[in-house]
Amino acid sequence: MVFLKSYKTRHDLETLVWELPLLGGLIYFTYFYLRSGFWMFVMSHIVFFFVVYLLKPMLERWKSSKTDKLFKFCMWMIPGINLFIFYMKWDNIPIVAFIGIVWYLALAIYTTSNRLHREKIDIVRIRGKFKGIRKNFYRLVQFIPVIGRKKNPFRALDGISLEIGSGMFGLLGPNGAGKTTLMRIICGILDQSRGRIWINQYNINEKREELQGLIGYLPQEFGMYENMTAFEFLNYQSILKGLLDEKERLERIEYVLKAVHMLEHQHKKIESFSGGMKQRVGIAQTLLHLPRILVVDEPTAGLDPRERIRFRNLLVELARERIVIFSTHIIEDIASSCNKVAVMNRGQLRYLGDPMNMVTLAKDHIWQFYIDPSEFSETSEKYTVIHHMRVDEKIRIRCLSIEQPADDAVTVQPTLEDAYLWLLQYGKKDNVYR
Amino acid sequence: MFIDKAKIRNSFSLINKIVRYNLKIIFGNLFIYFLLAAFVFYLLIGLLIFFNSDTVPDAATVYYLLLFPGLLLIFYPTTFGIQHDMDNRMIEILFGIPDYRYKVWLVRMAIIYVLVFALLIFLSLLSFVAISEFHILTMVYQLMFPIFFIGCFAFMLSTWVRNGFGSMVILVAFGMAFWVLSGILRESEWNLFLNPFHIPEEISEVIWADLKMKNRLYILSATILMLLAGLLNLQKREKFI
Numbered sequence: 001m002v003f004l005k006s007y008k009t010r011h012d013l014e015t016l017v018w019e020l021p022l023l024g025g026l027i028y029f030t031y032f033y034l035r036s037g038f039w040m041f042v043m044s045h046i047v048f049f050f051v052v053y054l055l056k057p058m059l060e061r062w063k064s065s066k067t068d069k070l071f072k073f074c075m076w077m078i079p080g081i082n083l084f085i086f087y088m089k090w091d092n093i094p095i096v097a098f099i100g101i102v103w104y105l106a107l108a109i110y111t112t113s114n115r116l117h118r119e120k121i122d123i124v125r126i127r128g129k130f131k132g133i134r135k136n137f138y139r140l141v142q143f144i145p146v147i148g149r150k151k152n153p154f155r156a157l158d159g160i161s162l163e164i165g166s167g168m169f170g171l172l173g174p175n176g177a178g179k180t181t182l183m184r185i186i187c188g189i190l191d192q193s194r195g196r197i198w199i200n201q202y203n204i205n206e207k208r209e210e211l212q213g214l215i216g217y218l219p220q221e222f223g224m225y226e227n228m229t230a231f232e233f234l235n236y237q238s239i240l241k242g243l244l245d246e247k248e249r250l251e252r253i254e255y256v257l258k259a260v261h262m263l264e265h266q267h268k269k270i271e272s273f274s275g276g277m278k279q280r281v282g283i284a285q286t287l288l289h290l291p292r293i294l295v296v297d298e299p300t301a302g303l304d305p306r307e308r309i310r311f312r313n314l315l316v317e318l319a320r321e322r323i324v325i326f327s328t329h330i331i332e333d334i335a336s337s338c339n340k341v342a343v344m345n346r347g348q349l350r351y352l353g354d355p356m357n358m359v360t361l362a363k364d365h366i367w368q369f370y371i372d373p374s375e376f377s378e379t380s381e382k383y384t385v386i387h388h389m390r391v392d393e394k395i396r397i398r399c400l401s402i403e404q405p406a407d408d409a410v411t412v413q414p415t416l417e418d419a420y421l422w423l424l425q426y427g428k429k430d431n432v433y434r
Numbered sequence: 435m436f437i438d439k440a441k442i443r444n445s446f447s448l449i450n451k452i453v454r455y456n457l458k459i460i461f462g463n464l465f466i467y468f469l470l471a472a473f474v475f476y477l478l479i480g481l482l483i484f485f486n487s488d489t490v491p492d493a494a495t496v497y498y499l500l501l502f503p504g505l506l507l508i509f510y511p512t513t514f515g516i517q518h519d520m521d522n523r524m525i526e527i528l529f530g531i532p533d534y535r536y537k538v539w540l541v542r543m544a545i546i547y548v549l550v551f552a553l554l555i556f557l558s559l560l561s562f563v564a565i566s567e568f569h570i571l572t573m574v575y576q577l578m579f580p581i582f583f584i585g586c587f588a589f590m591l592s593t594w595v596r597n598g599f600g601s602m603v604i605l606v607a608f609g610m611a612f613w614v615l616s617g618i619l620r621e622s623e624w625n626l627f628l629n630p631f632h633i634p635e636e637i638s639e640v641i642w643a644d645l646k647m648k649n650r651l652y653i654l655s656a657t658i659l660m661l662l663a664g665l666l667n668l669q670k671r672e673k674f675i
Binding site: 218 | 444
């Protein structure tokens, strides 16, 4: 069951002002006003779901054993009351019995699914009486959509604390590190379950809509209406962003197209653009409302080297007047453009600071040595091999290690890539280097 | 009284742009096929009525003749609208716009309804000339109730299911149920497809007028609720990305 509500702040309770009278009206309409048995049956379901919709978040907010019991009581008793009313009105036991069976079966599936989820029951390992029947029932429960099947939530971000100043700020991390989640939270696309983000002393949770005007966001996987020209697309976006005066709007479109060097292509259809050109139109779109903060998620992924360099330079150019936060897993992009970098892994911050200082973290931990080809698989299992190269009869290995990996191994000057790998492997959450 | 001509010109230009761009988005996919299908369907049934009907066709016949093309027109943009934005990978960009629910989807819904209204006026005119005389505006006005209902129902479903084809399957199932129910409910105020031009012989005119008004009121209330529910669902952005 999907619950859209949550009572986190007093503001969330304000909706009850119209929801409670609506519930009263629904109850009166369903059980006292309606004469048709069919519509009473339909509306009684709406009443049930509305009660659950209102109760569930309240009970989650003020959770205790008593509130749990109250919720269970409502869940199981309301259908019972409904069945009794149907019986009194219809005087048809078979139909009422059928409805009752379907109702209570659905409730049993829903509560079983909750239990499986809450107690993290591994169906394969179930032992004891009737294990075959129980296993099959649990499997059936997990197969049923909406009321049975549930996704396991996971922690995408864990204790991230950042202070971002002006200029280029790079977010570096492997796939699944939580970069996109962090960016979506900053931009107000995702609601964070805990923690706070402040922009210019405003809490993003409370002033979500207002702060949108300060932020320009380019998602990782974005597209455009390809049957439009670049000008039409930007014109439409600028209207949506509140630029209603035509003269101002046209000037702004010209300004952003110039900024991304796309003015000469403005009347061409987007479908005819290359990947890099589309990225630039995407950036132009984020600049329309002159945001103070520009957030771009992996903008250089999938671009050829020339387009990548051009795009990176564009971001540096834009960072002169605003904060640009951009994520990538290409280390070269960070090295050549960012004033500050944050390295993330598995939702945790591993490094925050100057990219050049990051290199020193791997000092004395990068080794180079030569091995026979037959020893390669053993070595690569034992150490993190950064790269290797065949040199005559031997293989030259460059690897990460705390201790000296071989007698002839010598330490070498680390690069940013080495430092990044070192952080992913040995950097710890509580050991953030700032 | 001073009239700022520049402001008026600006407003007209703005509305023109909004309508044009939204039409480009709506027509950007398969909508044109649904438009053609609606016309073909209308022509086929219209010709059948014109040549084969034993009785003289009246406004009640035209109401049913126009209802299906109208539903066909509303079906695609409301059911597949969200899917279209997701396929275009525009959804996350749109979510970054303040008040996106109203500026994007409510405006788009309004434009779709105006478009369907205009097309129905055209089809009504054709019917008026070729089939039977009736009040064109009253006909389209009455047709818009079930069309408005199905459109908002499809929109709400698409925000729940978040998949065009899934929404389509559910909508077709519900549509068939509504159709079957209309046979059972007949001249009841609960009948979604109640034909307001088909006055039953056994009901007095006063009761019929009251029943019609109740029917339209229920449909309108349910429609507004579904529209609001759809817009509320769009607030949960994380479900869509």
